[in-house]
Amino acid sequence: xxxxxxxxxxxxxxxxxxxxxxxxxxxxxxxxxxxxxxxxxxxxxxxxxxxxxxxxxxxxxxxxxxxxxxxxxxxxxxxxxxxxxxxxxxxxxxxxxxxxxxxxxxxxxxxxxxxxxxxxxxxxxxxxxxxxxxxxxxxxxxxxxxxxxxxxxxxxxxxxxxxxxxxxxxxxxxxxxxxxxxxxxxxxxxxxxxxxxxxxxxxxxxxxxxxxxxxxxxxxxxxxxxxxxxxxxxxxxxxxxxxxxxxxxxxxxxxxxxxxxxxxxxxxxxxxxxxxxxxxxxxxxxxxxxxxxxxxxxxxxxxxxxxxxxxxxxxxxxxxxxxxxxxxxxxxxxxxxxxxxxxxxxxxxxxxxxxxxxxxxxxxxxxxxxxxxxxx
Numbered sequence: 001x002x003x004x005x006x007x008x009x010x011x012x013x014x015x016x017x018x019x020x021x022x023x024x025x026x027x028x029x030x031x032x033x034x035x036x037x038x039x040x041x042x043x044x045x046x047x048x049x050x051x052x053x054x055x056x057x058x059x060x061x062x063x064x065x066x067x068x069x070x071x072x073x074x075x076x077x078x079x080x081x082x083x084x085x086x087x088x089x090x091x092x093x094x095x096x097x098x099x100x101x102x103x104x105x106x107x108x109x110x111x112x113x114x115x116x117x118x119x120x121x122x123x124x125x126x127x128x129x130x131x132x133x134x135x136x137x138x139x140x141x142x143x144x145x146x147x148x149x150x151x152x153x154x155x156x157x158x159x160x161x162x163x164x165x166x167x168x169x170x171x172x173x174x175x176x177x178x179x180x181x182x183x184x185x186x187x188x189x190x191x192x193x194x195x196x197x198x199x200x201x202x203x204x205x206x207x208x209x210x211x212x213x214x215x216x217x218x219x220x221x222x223x224x225x226x227x228x229x230x231x232x233x234x235x236x237x238x239x240x241x242x243x244x245x246x247x248x249x250x251x252x253x254x255x256x257x258x259x260x261x262x263x264x265x266x267x268x269x270x271x272x273x274x275x276x277x278x279x280x281x282x283x284x285x286x287x288x289x290x291x292x293x294x295x296x297x298x299x300x301x302x303x304x305x306x307x308x309x310x311x312x313x314x315x316x317x318x319x320x321x322x323x324x325x326x327x328x329x330x331x332x333x334x335x336x337x338x339x340x341x342x343x344x345x346x347x348x349x350x351x352x353x354x355x356x357x358x359x360x361x362x363x364x365x366x367x368x369x370x371x372x373x374x375x376x
């Protein structure tokens with residue numbers, strides 16, 4: 001059994017966490033993401049992983065891939081560690097939530113979702129290396145927070161070639177591990193109106209903003225447990241003295257099962273008309289817990305019990321790239337990252353007390369999974 005590292009042994013991990021947090025990587029900032037990927041390649045190489053060349057596929061996906069196979073002595077389908085470097089925080093968020101350690105918490109934009117998970121996974125891999133029974137592949141992407149439009153194909157291809165997939169997204173609030181996720185649907189809404197002078201002839205106009213606003217209220221008002229509809233981005237108009245001709249919004253919907261997904265599609269279709277177009281922009285499929293997922297959780301649960309860590313199997317309403325791998329039927333265990341709070345907020349932080357125990361949990365899981373029949 002690989003033991004829980006002592007607090008003093010976590011200094012290298014905290015140094016790495018600081019480097020990653022100080023390199024701001026919002027999903028919509030190409031130059032910042034390029035800098036983040038360059039840093040990630042350096043971090044992986046420093047740990048002795050073989051970093052894949054920057055091929056056209058990786059460039060198109062906005063990803064970095066690396067493998068550890070103990071100098072070619074490990075073979076068979078690898079264990080895939082899947083993570084993302086992008087965050088929802090804009091460049092400059094460090095001014096509002098600077099990197100700092102305050103008591104038993106570490107703060108900074110993206111520290112929990114999911115730079116802390118990347119650091120945890122690499123710390124686990126380093127401790128597991130002498131004991132591994134199969135190769136480990138690490139795939140880090142940069143578009144997860146916007147639905148993984150560039151990287152989904154690569155994620156699914158690598159998952160199909162892997163024995164199993166481990167995803168160090170943040171732990172659930174109770175420290176639980178994720179064995180399934182709801183479907184996540186993203187819609188683009190576009191309203192049209194008729195322009196007119198807003199001061200002189202407002203009655204001649206027909207406001208696109210007004211049409212869109214009514215739709216937002218109507219759609220969000222149809223949310224029920226297991227089927228939520230939420231508009232998070234909105235905009236419209238160009239001049240304050242003109243009745244707006246165009247308005248647009250983006251809506252995120254979460255469906256707990258196929259029936260609720262169908263209901264969301266019916267609600268959306270019922271709201272659309274000749275002045276409001278609604279398009280399904282992307283979707284993370286429903287991940288139903290399968291036997292391979294249960295086997296991975298069972299191994300993790302046994303390790304956690306030996307380490308004195310409390311875990312539980314959870315189905316999450318939030319999406320991750322684990323949706324793609326789990327929906328393919330590939331054995332997947334998610335939520336292996338650290339504990340913390342403030343996801344996507346100005347006080348996002350990681351609970352330092354969880355870092356060592358969960359490094360040990362994942363390190364032992366990497367070793368034990370090598371001996372499981374997980375999809376070879």
